[in-house]
Amino acid sequence: MSVRSFVDLRAFAAQAAEGGDLLGGTALALPDGPVSIAAARLSGGGHVAAMPADRFVVVLSGALTIDGAVLAPTGSIVLPAGVALDWQAAPDTLIVAMQCTGGPAGADRPVAIDHDAPLEPSGAPLAELLIGATPACRNHTDYRSATGEFLCGTWDSTPYFRLPMRYRHYELMHLLDGAVTFVDEAGRTATFTAGDIFLVEQGAECSWESQTFVKKVYAIYRPA
Incomplete structure (x- = not known):
């Protein structure tokens, strides 16, 4: 039985396959359950009719636009379950995403993470x-x-x-x-x-x- 530990996600993302999309990419090996981690290299854009689950996305390089909001490197956003959205990625944009299934969403639109929010x-x-x-x-x-x-x-x-x-x-x-x-x-x-x-x-x-x-x-x- 392997020891559960910590995982360097920048190193993992460097191995991501070309041609992923906002919902796909290269999956990290994790036990079956509500949490999954994936890295994807994005280019172009698309439309998602309904997010299948809550999905936290952080941009490692490039730029990702979600419904007009532009995420530069280090920017992150939550895409709630059930939300429809349009996305556009600069060529070879690299993202890491954490998806969590099994519960109703907590918002009806994408929620950007505010690094400068009062704590x-x-x-x-x-x-x-x-x-x-x-x-x-x-x-x-x-x-x-x-x-x-x-x-x-x-x-x-x-x-x-x-x-x-x-x-x-x-x-x-x-x-x-x-x-x-x-x-x-x-x-x-x-x-x-x-x-x-x-x-x-x-x-x-x-x-x-x-x-x-x-x-x-x-x-x-x-x-x-």
Whole structure:
């Protein structure tokens, strides 16, 4: 049985096949369930009559236009289930998408993630897992599914070190500022820095160490 861990999604996306579309692309190997991850190289455009599920999309390179809204590299958007939309991509645009099935949408139109949204204080990591000072954390949720299981937004925190914990959720993270180091239960270590995009898999047991201020965009599936 393989150890659940973290996945560098920029490295994964570099292997994406040519000729994908907004709903296709190269799939990341994950267990069967409500969450899927794909990377696609897009060119041209198309129309989607109804999104089959909530889909978080982040642009790695190129430009993607959704219903007239232009996403440059590092831009991200949620395409809610059931929504109809038109899309247009600059040649060889590269995207990563996280799709979550199984619940009613939380909006009736695409929702762009606002990197500059005002943040409110949010909960800190569990005290029994912290080594050192409790961090000051803040959050803004741009999108929440009707079930509350799929959440997308921005979060930041002062530095902290947290002992390993078991993730009961999937979380895609796109670092906007700072750096964070993860160590999984097999001893695998990786440090992600501003601009990196990665996934922590459901069932992974990982520590967290950030020695500087960190800000990220997140897309989380957390079962009720």
